Amino acid sequence: MIALRQQREAGILMGKFDAGSFKPTDVIMHPIPKGRASATSDAIVYSEAPITLSDDDRSFIQRRLRQSLGGYARPVAEDGDLSSPIPNMVKDLLASSDELVAHSAAIARNLHQEQKAVSPGGLVMTVIGVVGGNRCVVVAKMEHQEGMRVEQAKNDKGQLTYKAEHLRDLILGDGTRVFKVGAFSLLDGGMLDGHVVDDQQRFGGVAEYFVTFLGCRFRQQADVQTETFLNAAQKFFEQRTQNNPEVNAEYEIALLAEMQSSKGTIKPEEFALEHLREEDQDLFLDRLRDRGVPTKSFTKDTALVESKIRRIRISTGRGADVFAPPGMFDDGSLTIEKHDGDSSLITLRDSVKKMSGASGKRTD
Template identity: 30%
Template structure:
């Protein structure tokens, strides 16, 4: 994943996406502009920070979709070659009006020249309007002090305003269309609005949810195993990982997992190691079907050619299989494994591992 803090913006076009009603029929219209928005350095920096923060929290890789006939990918490629941001932004505004559902909200389409990790590209974002109240202290006749309240019906880019959908697209030679990028849909949590990703942008996720879920399990396991956590802490974390993936939640969130199940003093190391291994460090739709058989049991391999297999919920301080440091170990690297309160059902010769 790129370093989203390197994002910079140059020329910025904004087009208003409005909802009109005529003879009882509602439809979206694009109110097109002809020149870039005038932004001083401070405002441009504020806008850039909002976009980079949204991407950092939720962005996943996207590539062209062969199942959608959208002009957007080709138009972006053409702009990167000919530098005609006005034409690109107006085309995208028209395509958004054609693509989005009537239950979508009004707002602004933002299209900007961007550079991310040193590579030129195009930023495309849909930002929805919000309502707010502005309070201002006033002094009335006679010296009485009061607060005047003014309603702002179409606030955008406020500190609490959520940037709902945002993508950064860049040229590539890795697919025939010549475009790839990163997309975040803050409004939909770990999911993506189909009309925005597919019909509007003509893209799809580079990795399906089942691939991302398997990567989350494998690479987070590596990060835990290579960390300086104690053996008992590694077992607790690994058990929690399996339980987290098997839960009823529709999403996986690596950041939430680390905050909840990794001791605070180790969180940054685990976070860095997981990110370096390609773990998506944001919420995404979960699909465990490729790894479901691997979630039912954990195998604890010990240094004496002994291994134990048990369900994740039975391993750890609250389960029947408990791992604790051996108090007689001088270097702290020996552990006692205790299995409490289970019947001995059978003893057989096992196949060699």
């Protein structure tokens, strides 16, 4: 069960990238310096033309990218909430190679602006290729080792590019790593379908800034996404209402009602607007985004949280716990009211069927 859950959380069960069928056709590289770019200056010396590839050169790139994408490739989906320019550029390149030089330069510039201040320099490669018989676009950041031959050169048209003879050093050097890769194709509805890999992380992890830069979010199974939403919401409520149990109960009741409703989707923005205090709404949505939960809408599947949403748990300062179904709040059978000082009065009206203690259960 643990291994299955880890695979689900990593997105592996969503469908693995068909790395074995990937073939590159057009390749261009731009070197980016280490650290984050300044907003007022641009230190990148951009290539002005794709690399002229021989069959052997194309085979080298193909082999290296297949190796990376065939590992812990995690599925991602385009997220319009992020306002990233990358998805539209990728869609242009999926339709035509005409803007490859301009778009690849903009992709390199954007990555340099988004990466961490401690990020190493590297080569940002944009590749147009084919996977599973369909056109695809790959964006990759590769290590640029000191002392390696990575000098740019001019082609026969006087355009700055990389010589194909340097590719073995650039891509197949023993110490050269493919840091990060995003591979994309187009779904029937016009949205991007992608997979990302981060070889600098372990066990399928991917740096958050890289996914944000690509304008994407992780595409999880509905049951995992629903569980993540529930856990993130409950943790947020606990932290924001630790001195106000009445508000905490109000939030929890609304959350459980949402989880138990017959609706097939959860819309966090609508939930926050309808049920949370105004000062909590934006913070709540930020918490969900931090956990990778879409804030517009996602499919609800309560399979992993059934046991958690059947009853509300009220825990008191002295260690008492009261469990009750949400319906008891709705009909007034269970109430929580402010009492003296920091105390609250919990009133439960129902018939007693069983009591249990250290020595076992006792029935009246």
